Amino acid sequence: MIPMGLYQLAFVLQLLSLALFLGYAAWPQRGLALTATWLLGFAALFQSFFTAILAIHSGAVPLGTAFESLNFWALLFTLVTLLLELRYHVGLLGVFLVPFSALLLLMGVRFEMALPQTPAPLGGVFLLLHVGMPMAGYALFSASAGLGMAWIVAERQLKRGDLSGSGYQLPALETLDRAAWRATVAGVVFLAIGLLWGAVANHDQFLAHIRGDAKAVMSLVTLLFYGTLLSLRDRGMRGKRFAILLLAGYTVLFFTFYLVNLYWGGHPLASGGAG
Amino acid sequence: MPFLKVGISHKTAPLELREALALDEARSRESARELKASGLFRDLVLLSTCNRVEAYAWCADAEKGEARLRDWLESLHPGKAAQVRRSLRVALDDEALWHLMQVAASLDSMVLGEAQILGQVKKAYKEAVEWNTLSSFFHGVFQRVFSAVKEVRSDTELGRHPASVPSVAVSLAERLFGELERHSALVVGAGKMAELCAEHLRSAGVDRLVFCNRSLVKAKELAKRFSCDALALEDLEQGLVNADIAVFSTASTSHLMGAEAAERVMLQRKRRPQIYLDIAVPRNVDPDVRKEEGLYLYDMDALAQMAEEHAELRLESSREARSMLRRRFYEIREWIGAARLGPTLGALTQKVEELRKAEWDKQAPRLKHLSPEDLERVEYLTTALVKKILNTPLHRLKESVKTGHVASHVESLEKLFDLKGEE
Numbered sequence: 001m002i003p004m005g006l007y008q009l010a011f012v013l014q015l016l017s018l019a020l021f022l023g024y025a026a027w028p029q030r031g032l033a034l035t036a037t038w039l040l041g042f043a044a045l046f047q048s049f050f051t052a053i054l055a056i057h058s059g060a061v062p063l064g065t066a067f068e069s070l071n072f073w074a075l076l077f078t079l080v081t082l083l084l085e086l087r088y089h090v091g092l093l094g095v096f097l098v099p100f101s102a103l104l105l106l107m108g109v110r111f112e113m114a115l116p117q118t119p120a121p122l123g124g125v126f127l128l129l130h131v132g133m134p135m136a137g138y139a140l141f142s143a144s145a146g147l148g149m150a151w152i153v154a155e156r157q158l159k160r161g162d163l164s165g166s167g168y169q170l171p172a173l174e175t176l177d178r179a180a181w182r183a184t185v186a187g188v189v190f191l192a193i194g195l196l197w198g199a200v201a202n203h204d205q206f207l208a209h210i211r212g213d214a215k216a217v218m219s220l221v222t223l224l225f226y227g228t229l230l231s232l233r234d235r236g237m238r239g240k241r242f243a244i245l246l247l248a249g250y251t252v253l254f255f256t257f258y259l260v261n262l263y264w265g266g267h268p269l270a271s272g273g274a275g
Numbered sequence: 276m277p278f279l280k281v282g283i284s285h286k287t288a289p290l291e292l293r294e295a296l297a298l299d300e301a302r303s304r305e306s307a308r309e310l311k312a313s314g315l316f317r318d319l320v321l322l323s324t325c326n327r328v329e330a331y332a333w334c335a336d337a338e339k340g341e342a343r344l345r346d347w348l349e350s351l352h353p354g355k356a357a358q359v360r361r362s363l364r365v366a367l368d369d370e371a372l373w374h375l376m377q378v379a380a381s382l383d384s385m386v387l388g389e390a391q392i393l394g395q396v397k398k399a400y401k402e403a404v405e406w407n408t409l410s411s412f413f414h415g416v417f418q419r420v421f422s423a424v425k426e427v428r429s430d431t432e433l434g435r436h437p438a439s440v441p442s443v444a445v446s447l448a449e450r451l452f453g454e455l456e457r458h459s460a461l462v463v464g465a466g467k468m469a470e471l472c473a474e475h476l477r478s479a480g481v482d483r484l485v486f487c488n489r490s491l492v493k494a495k496e497l498a499k500r501f502s503c504d505a506l507a508l509e510d511l512e513q514g515l516v517n518a519d520i521a522v523f524s525t526a527s528t529s530h531l532m533g534a535e536a537a538e539r540v541m542l543q544r545k546r547r548p549q550i551y552l553d554i555a556v557p558r559n560v561d562p563d564v565r566k567e568e569g570l571y572l573y574d575m576d577a578l579a580q581m582a583e584e585h586a587e588l589r590l591e592s593s594r595e596a597r598s599m600l601r602r603r604f605y606e607i608r609e610w611i612g613a614a615r616l617g618p619t620l621g622a623l624t625q626k627v628e629e630l631r632k633a634e635w636d637k638q639a640p641r642l643k644h645l646s647p648e649d650l651e652r653v654e655y656l657t658t659a660l661v662k663k664i665l666n667t668p669l670h671r672l673k674e675s676v677k678t679g680h681v682a683s684h685v686e687s688l689e690k691l692f693d694l695k696g697e698e
Contacts, residue, residue, distance in 0.1 A: 030430050158450050161573060161581050172453035174548065236545040239569045 004112065006050035007071070011105040013043035014078070018102055021094035033091025037082070040098065044078045047105075051075060061124040063131040066261040067111040072132065074104035076139035084143065084179070088171045096153070097146035100250070104142070107258055126201060133194035134219060138253065140187035141226065145250030147180035148243035155240060177238060180246055181230075188226045195219055218256045225249055277337040277682065278416075278611065280371035281344035281363060282322070282329025285385050288362035295352040296359070298323035304406055310347060311408045315340050318413035322378070322399040324392065326385050331375060333412055341365055368682050372416070372611065373604055380424045380600050381433070388433040388589040388596075389442075391478075393424055412614055419610060423603035431599060432592040436585030441468075441475040443581045444552040447573060448520045449479065451550050459483035461518035463511065464525040465493040468554055472522045473501055487514050489525065512536055516543045522552045523559035530561040537564035554578060612676035619685045620669060622694045631661050 020036035051071060054062035062068045081097040154170045170176065198216075229245055283296065298306065303321050310319055310330070318333035328348070334340030348363055349356040366374045377383040379396045400417045403409045428434045437446040445455075452458050460481045462473045465488040473484060484503040487510070488494035494505035506514045511531060515521055523531065532551070541549070548569040553560040556575050565572050635657055642650060672688075675681045688694060 028432075154450075158447065158571060161447065161577055172449060173451050175453045236542075238546055239548065241568070 003053060004109075006046045006053065007105070007108065007112075010043040010047040010050065011102065011109070013039050013046065014098060014102045014105060017043060017094065018098040021092070021098055024091050025095050028091075030091065033094075036091070036094055037085050040078060040082055040085070040094065044075065044082060047071070047075045047078065061127045061132070063127040063135070067108055069131050069135050070104060070108045070111055070257070073135040073138045073142075074101055074108060076136050077101045077104060077142045080139055080143045080183070081146070084147075088175070090170055092170050093146070093150060096150040097143065100142045100146055103254070107254075110258075111261060126197070130194050130198040130201065133190045133197070135194075137187040137189075137191035137194065138257075140183040140190065141222075141246075141250055141253060144180040144183040144187065144246045147176050147183065148246035151176040151180065151243040152240065152247075155243075173239075177242070180243070181233060184226055184230060184246065188223065188230060191219070191223050191226070195223060214260045218260050222249075222253055222256075225252070277334060277340070278368050278371045279332045279334055279337055279340050279344070280329060280366040280374050281332075281341060281348065282327060283348070283359065283362045283364070284327035284329070284383070286383075287364055288358075292352075292355060292358055292362060293325065293328065295355055296323075296328045296348065297325070298328060298351070300402070303402065306347060306351075307403065307406050307408050310343065311406075313343055315343050316408070318403075318410050319408040320399050320403045320413065320417070322396060324395045327378070329378075331371065331413075333410070337367060369608060372420075372608060375416075376420050376423060376600055376604055376607075377597075379420050380427050380596060382593055382597055382600065386438050387586075387593055388436065388438070390428075390434055393421075393428070397421065412611075415614060416607065416611060419603075419607045423600060423607065426603065427596045427599050431596040432588060433596040436588040436592070438582055438586040438589055440554060440575070440578045440582050441472045443578050443585065444472060444522065444554070444573070445475045445479045447552070447571070448476075448550050451548055451571060452519060454480065455520075456480040456482055458519040459485070459517060460520040460522065461485045461487055461506075461514045462497075462522045462524070463487045463508075463531065463559065464523065464555065465490065465497050466524055466526070469522060469524040470497060472524065472552070472554065473497070476520065476522070477501060481520065483517075485514055485518065487511055489527075512540060515540045515549070518549070519547070520550050520552070522554065524554045525559055527555070527559055528557055531559045532564060533561045534563040534566060537561075537567050537570055541567050541570060552578065609676050612681035613673075615685055616672060616676060616681055619688055619694060620672065623669075623688060623692055624665065626692055626694060627661055627665060631657055 017036045017039035020032050020039065024032040024036060051062050054068060054071070058064065058068075063072055077097075078101045081094065081101060084093050084097070085091070150170055151173060154173055154176060157170075158173060171179070195216075226249060229242070229249065232245075233242055283293065285293065288296075298321065303323060307319055307321055310316055310332075315336065316332045316334045318331075320331045322329045322331070328351070330344050330347070332340055332344065345360070345363065345365075349359045352359065374383070375396075379393055381388050381390070381392045384392050396417075400409075400421075403413070437443045448455060448458075448460075455476070458481055460473075460476045460483070462469050462476075462484065465486060469486075473486070477484060484501055485506055486494040486497045486501070486503065487506040487508060488497075489508045491505060491507045494507070498505035508531070515532070525531065546569045548571070551560050551564065551570065551572045553572065553574045558574055560572060560574070562572065562574070564570055635654060639650070639654075642653065645653065672681070672684055675684050
């Protein structure tokens with residue numbers, strides 16, 4: 001039985017942090033944004049402790065179950081959010097990013113209750129590369145979606161000529177666009193490495209059984225989607241369309257991850273059903 | 276030692292007078308050297324902007340210091356000495372500090388909350404450091420003032436509302452691109468407004484500036500002033516392909532840019548975002564270009580309305596900024612009080628100790644009948660007595676730092692104990 005106290009505490013802290021970020025958007029007092037960032041930092045800290053406990057508990061890299069991989073995704077995403085907040089000092093990116101990480105934690109609670117928590121019998125290095133890398137990619141896709149949403153809001157404010165509202169605290173449109181693009185590029189690279197590693201390590205099973213593995217199929221579809229997105233961007237698709245597609249991509253990614261693990265049979269290629 | 280400010284500003288002097296007194300760096304350095312050489316000032320900072328010429332000084336004697344600074348200001352333009360005399364204002368101690376803080380925070384500026392003044396005050400301070408006209412006292416004061424102003428600007432909305440059409444235009448471009456250093460701008464037109472916008476864009480860091488005008492000669496004239504390129508109006512479209520920011524300010528009665536041309540430009544730019552600032556009346560850009568994705572168009576009405584709204588917002592934020600600055604003022608005043616009290620307390624203690632020592636030296640030969648232990652005890656008694664007598668006044672003096680009465684107490688002490696010569 002996994003001790004879920006720290007995980008739940010991290011979730012509550014994320015919700016509090018989100019409330020303060022929203023408060024800052026409505027009433028821009030710097031103290032609110034700082035407190036929200038600190039709370040998010042503490043959430044990440046508690047979640048890190050929780051992840052360490054998971055590792056000690058299972059005696060392996062905590063990426064062996066769907067819940068563990070989701071926990072890793074959420075933790076990395078929170079860290080990316082904190083990095084972005086520290087980089088831009090805007091106090092408002094949290095409004096767009098924290099809802100995604102809170103949702104991931106919430107999905108984790110559902111996974112923990114509904115899925116078997118028997119880790120896949122796989123080596124640590126393999127798990128890090130085949131599961132850890134795609135989860136890092138997912139965390140970056142989540143960040144790019146949050147940045148895309150921030151871009152849409154910031155653009156509306158720019159079009160209205162609203163330089164005085166809360167949107168003024170957001171980074172410039174080009175900065176948001178560039179950050180979202182970089183996050184997507186890095187996400188694609190991480191995901192590709194993870195998938196490639198899995199395919200190479202299990203090449204004998206991979207081609208034979210891939211059609212029966214919803215997880216593998218959806219991961220390939222995700223890679224294809226984001227790869228196409230980057231190619232379109234290279235041909236001049238940017239701004240609002242790029243932001244909307246990032247949001248759409250993330251929404252699909254989120255729900256397919258949920259559906260694949262709970263209803264579509266998970267990842268039979270990994271005997272333990274790892275994410 | 277009093278903290279003194281003498282100077283003129285846009286509130287007391289007309290533009291012609293401010294122009295006549297404005298100091299360039301060489302003149303400023305020369306003035307600082309001369310004033311410092313007078314021996315009246317321990318610290319001196321000279322601030323010269325288009326809206327003010329002011330001297331901030333820490334001097335031994337306020338009256339002499341003020342007279343010297345008055346003479347100096349009048350000497351900057353002897354022909355206008357009488358006008359200078361009428362226009363200059365003097366502030367002492369708390370009033371001088373509060374004035375400096377308001378100036379640096381742009382609460383005393385012509386355009387409330389404008390950002391340049393803080394940089395100008397910092398520049399004046401750096402020059403004073405370079406010219407060696409500062410002691411640790413002014414270092415402490417100015418650093419604390421800068422920190423207070425930084426806090427006010429980051430925690431209030433004061434500096435966040437650009438309040439003139441060109442500054443609104445630049446802010447919009449910054450909202451789109453962030454830092455403008457690596458961006459290019461095309462200014463279409465060669466009139467006053469075009470020039471003003473070009474100045475704002477340049478000071479915001481725009482790397483590459485190009486002027487485009489029907490008369491290429493005029494465009495080249497402006498380009499020469501700004502050390503940049505010029506284009507003829509026929510090459511407008513090509514110029515726009517390479518420009519992230521375009522300012523339109525010509526007297527043309529028809530649109531220079533239509534939707535189709537804008538589409539061609541955007542395609543050639545691979546849809547990299549672009550901002551059009553149409554400050555011409557009648558408009559130079561067809562409003563339909565707004566349909567182009569990634570192209571942001573603002574006309575004169577929109578820009579003027581934003582500037583007007585922002586001016587009101589700045590006024591509102593200035594109240595909050597002033598009250599925040601006031602809190603920091605009390606802290607700095609307390610620090611100044613402690614800094615000023617230190618030398619006076621030292622001088623007073625030293626003076627009293629010298630008196631005690633002199634009296635002891637005088638009386639000691641008459642106490643030869645006492646044993647060495649008793650002699651030591653008596654001397655200890657004199658020391659303890661002096662300390663006891665000074666204890667309460669010194670305590671009260673230290674307390675006066677918080678109430679802001681330290682200056683008058685220091686002055687009284689210096690007079691009562693004749694401490695000026697001790698400094």
